């Protein structure tokens with residue numbers, strides 16, 4: 488389970504509130520572990536992926552608006568994530584979510600998401616704040 492605290496705050500309200508929602512979705516997925524409820528787990532994963540897609544779009548729009556210098560690198564991180572084979576395989580190849588897969592996905596998600604927030608998203612937050620100070 489991921490616990491939200493201020494150390495994860497990026498300082499942009501809309502982004503922070505979406506990050507909280509994503510953490511809630513990841514934690515919800517974690518509660519399905521060991522339940523044997525493959526259909527619900529697959530549905531929760533699809534929802535999470537759709538939500539993440541929208542979230543990445545919001546960040547991309549913001550970066551484009553501000554001509555953010557690290558846009559390319561940041562976007563690449565999002566794309567790598569979206570393309571990640573685990574998500575792809577589940578929907579396209581297997582169509583089911585086993586407990587082992589769910590455990591692997593959760594480990595990957597938690598690790599990626601926390602690392603991405605604390606590195607790329609926070610850097611974006613700092614940039615946004617310096618921009619609005621100089622505006």
Ligand SMILES: [Fe+2]
Pocket residue numbers: 546561565603607608
């Ligand atoms: Fe991001």
Ligand SMILES: [Fe+2]
Pocket residue numbers: 502506542546604608
């Ligand atoms: Fe983000």
